Structures are given as C-alpha cells and as structure tokens.
Amino acid sequence: MTSTPKQSSSPTHPPDRGPDRGAVDGPSELTDGWPAACAGARLHVVTGKGGTGKTTVAGALALSLASNGRRVLLIEVEERQGIARLFDLPPLPYSETRIAVAPDGGEVRALAVDVEAALLEYFQLFYNLGVAGRALKRMGAVEFATTLAPGLRDVLLTGKAKETVTRSGADSRRIYDAVVMDAPPTGRIVTFLNVTVAMSDLAHRGPIRNQADGVAALLHSPSTAVHLVTQLEEMPVTETLEAIADLRSAGLPVGSVVVNAVTDPLLPANDIDAAAGGELNLAVLATAVAGAGLQVDDGAVGSLIRLAVEHAERVTKEYELEAQLAHAGVPMLNLPRLVDGVDLGGLYDLSGMLTDQGVGLDRESE
C-alpha cells in the first residue's frame, strides 16, 4: 500500500515572505530555515497546538527527508490513524509498512505505535515472558499498568522511537536514515519527552531504568530535533513561544518552527500596507477598473475594496505574529494554506516546498 503523488491545483511555492515585505518591524534577518543541527538529527519530533497541522507537516517532512534515496520512518503515537488518513490508506497495523515513495527515490514507512503491543514487547525484551505475555494481555494488565503509571505510556512510546532510530541491519548500517514522530501537542510535549522525570516514579534501577536513561540521552542529544508547527493566530503563536521556552529549560533540542497555512499575499507589499492603512480609494480604484475595460458599478468596487482591506489586514497580522515568532531565534520554515485542503498531491507539494527551503539530511548520515 504505497502512495504516489497526484496533481494538485494548489500553489506550488511557499508564500513570499521576502525581507521587503511591508511596514511591520521584525528582526532584520530571519534565522536559516534548516540549519545543520536539523540536517544532522535522526529523530524529528513534530509537535504543535492541536489542529495546526502536526500530522500534515510530519508527513511532508518525512517525504522531504526521504528524498535522495533515504529511508524514513513516520511514527504516530496517539492511536488515531492520522497518518493513514493523510496518505489515503486503510488503518496502519502495528508493523512498519511502506506507505510512500519520495519524488526522487527513497521511501517512507509508517508505524502506528500501539501502547499495549509496545508494553508486551518491552516485557519480552527484559523478562522473556513468552506465553505469560499473552496472558497478561488477556488479563488487561497493560491497561492496568498504564493507568497506574501514566508516565509508563510515554516511556514506552519514546522507547519505541529510540529502538527504531538506533536499529541496525546485518551490515550494521542503520535501518532508518531518519525517524519522524507525529507527537503529542505542545501542551503535553515536555512531559512526554521528559522520560527521566517519568521514570523517577517508576523504576530507580535495573534494566528498565537503564533503557529509559538511554532514551533520555537520545532525546537530549543533537540526534533529536523538536519541530513546532504553528499557524499565524494569537493562541498557537503564544503556545509555540511558551513551548520553545519550556523545551529549552528542559534541555530538549528545539529544531525549527514550521509556520503552516500561511496566507499567500495576493498584492505587492506596498499595496498591502496601503490597503491595511485604509488608503484604498473608491474613485481611484473605480477609474483603474474602468481603465481595464470592466463595467462595474460603485457597489461592486466597494465590495472589492472591503475584500482587499480584509486580506491586507489578515496578511499584516500574520507578519506581526511571524515577527514575534522570529524573536525566539528558532529557524523558521513556512508553508502556505492550500485552498483545496491537503490531498495526497497537496502533501507532496508541501514536501517540495520544505525541500526548497533546505529541508533534508546531511551527507554524513548516508
């Protein structure tokens, strides 16, 4: 069940966010969208406020990282089959399944992590439970254990991610060039990734503790990059800035901010400023419209002006919010709002835009 790109009628370029983009003051230089730290990371954790496009961006990112013949695993941890929906596929099993090919070779596999299966796998690893494991499952022990110790759930999910990141084949080469995780939302991300804190309540020593320490070491290392997806609205931007601060104080590596669903400016920067500043003039516009040979009455020109002003205000607000985000000093990538929504073709378009902004893996991971 492998997806291939379809044609999409949506824009195939990111919105123009050039330096001469209007009157709003922002930092003079936006940070490089995809720095070496991101290109060198193996585990890419994608978080963001609910509904801002985490799953979409995780899918597009996986496709971009898979270009040049790489193999990338896309992991989902919230048991909601969002990846299957995104790639237009039936629900994914708890096994790594090839779901898409990257435009120039390379493949994306996907795994919907099932907490129960992961727990049994975990017990098996440490205690060689065999048949007893299946009995535990029948008894509902897994649900019992994860209800009793909510942190255990997170440890299992991040542990599974670590296992896929570090797994190597018979030739001792890594199986995956990169693993992308469609992670919990910003409100829960620091708790989710703070495995050491979760484990301090669960196990103080022994094999499970050692394994968790290994997970914590990976998550706090340069091999991990946490990406934050946001839209240019007040609430998601505020949450993103808070999450950046919280991740930093927990010593977790922030990779990039992916500004998603950006409005494509339909007017040049000067006209956006003029429209947002109320300078659009009915007489001037009516003359211009007539000059273009169109027969339009004043009412229609008035509606046009209202639309232009609304658009300009929206774009100006987005510039302001983008400038606030830029102050956090995190590399920024941006993706447009696709007018037809994100079908499979649109997903490949978004991935192409990430690639154009430099997203990819460095050569060392070859």
Ligand SMILES: Nc1ncnc2c1ncn2[C@@H]1O[C@H](COP(=O)(O)OP(=O)(O)OP(=O)(O)O)[C@@H](O)[C@H]1O
């Ligand atoms: N750039 C975009 N242009 C147009 N629509 C988009 C874009 N990005 C995401 N969407 C749409 O927004 C909706 C939410 O996206 P998505 O499911 O990726 O968000 P999410 O953050 O994973 O949500 P949840 O918190 O529910 O997991 C989907 O319908 C998706 O197709």
Ligand SMILES: [Mg+2]
């Ligand atoms: Mg999602």
